[in-house]
Amino acid sequence: MAARNAASPSLLVRLLVGAGLALLIALAAVGGAIDRVFTNAAEANMRERLEAVVYLILSTIEVDETGQPVMPESLAEPRLNRPGSSLHGGAMTPRGEWRSPSLVGVAPQPNARLIERGTELFRGLEADGNWNVFAIGLGWELPDGEIVDLTIWAAEDPNRLRMELAGFREDLWRWLGLAGVLIIAGQVGLLLVILRPLRRVAAEVGEIESGRRGGIEGRYPRELRPLTDNLNALLAAERDNARRYSEALADLAHALKTPVAVLRARLESSEPARPSDLSRHLDDMEQIIRRQLERAQRSTRRALPGAVAVRPILERMGDSLERLHVESGLRVEVAGDAGLVAHMDERDLWEVCGNLMENAAKYGNGSLRASVRAGERGLRRDGLIIEIEDDGPGIEVEQVERLLKRGQRGDERRDGQGLGLSIVRELVEANGGRLQVDRSELGGARFRVILPPR
């Protein structure tokens, strides 16, 4: 049991591992997408912030006649004036530079340079540990009419954006993780509910094993019905096989008792036993053993036999019989839909059709009819009726009863029609059907094999 568990993990574990992996991938994809959208938004946000600073500086800055940028008043953005804040700005011309007071004591200082007039520069996330920068390049007209390059820039400590993103990511993954846990918990609950019928089947099988139950009895969902029905069929077949085996053994023992007793009596009597006499008894015993072995062999069959087309068997049997009885001019007529199938062991079907048709050929007067048709309608499959008719003398009621009698022991049967028919009856019944005999329109006997619907 433990080895089997190790080789094949339980359905619950399989489902959990499978669903867990799928969930992990899905959550990772969702998380990745959200992260990207948020990062882009944060970057755009920062650019806007830096742009606002640049334009704020631009609106206030002056350039004196020497071309030196001058900030006449303190700026409206308090962070630019507070040393140690994370937001900085500055303006530079080829002749001088102004930097916001927030840069006092900051090391290293942003490495500002002039950019071409009319261009912008933005360094966002790709700054990679360097300053995040936005700058514009423009021209400033001095009072003497000279135009100097002026570059106004704003910079922000990259740690600000990084921390903002880190905070967001932590939140994001925390919530996604929580969602994952909730989903898996829901799944486990659902699985336990779904798997409950299977556990019930297992419990019932356990009870069958311990002998407290004969078959699966509970009501189960439609998807499980084929399993439970077939399991029941399997159990029934197994019980049947066991019963037949023990019957065959009992018959064998019973049948051998008499010849053994006779042999012993002969050997122990004062008169010497005649070899021919002894050999006759031995022949009898041999016959009995053979017959019972054959019977025991016949009794094992598959519980869930496949479908066997009936008409080809009737046709092939018919052709063979016509050839065998060519002198008496036997004519075999086969009727029925070629698509009709019997759900029984193929060997059994051959044996049933073969014995019945051989008898009909033997006891008829040259006409034999073999037909197959659908029987009672069933849920999963219809029943089937096979009829073998001849134009012989037919069979009287008492004869039928004698030939098909139940409970007749194997050793009392003799070769000939009796044995053939009792075998046919046994095989038909072992496959869940029944054998009927009445009179045919042809004038002789009509044997009818009726297989029930399922």
Next chain:
Amino acid sequence: MRILVVEDETELRELLGRALKRQGHAVDLAADGTNGLHFATEYPVDLAIIDLGLPGESGMEIVRRVRERDLKYPVLILTARSDWQDKVEALEIGADDYVTKPFRIEELMARVNALLRRSAGHAAPEVRVGPLQVNLSSQDVRLDGETMELTTFEYKVLEYFMLHPGQVVSKMELNEHLYDEDADPDSNVIEVIIGRLRRKLDPQGDWQPIETLRGRGYRFRRDED
């Protein structure tokens, strides 16, 4: 007639051999399919009895190969009762009859005789030629309605003629089909038996049913001759 028995069960094979010899047949016995196939295709067999479940070449295979070579002698198969599918298949590929195990030896002999008779073209067991009347089933021989006593070999020679009506039968052929391989008979024996048959069948010498064709063999008169 020369009869081949291919059967792997030693006791049954020996039993069949003895019973067939008692009836005056020449018998070849093979214990497995490979030997059986050799006998069946290389020897002048008149009828073969073949068990379907054999070691080596299967019985079915022997029947198939015999028919493939266009050998037309009758084949009787032996099977277990529950082997209907095999029986039908064997009949389809060219077997002529089957006997189901276990069987009574008399039943098998009757089938063998019927098959031999049928393969010679006689529908009924009774054959009449002139005043002669032979029942191939009961081996009863009558001349002008009077029962005749014949020895086993006299009967076998007569039966061979009855089963090959109007055909020239050589001495060699009679030897091959009526004696076992190892019997090695003096060819003079056939002449002696033919002589005795002639005297018994035609005491007055006015019918002369057995012609001698110099250098070729013998021919039994047909009814219309």
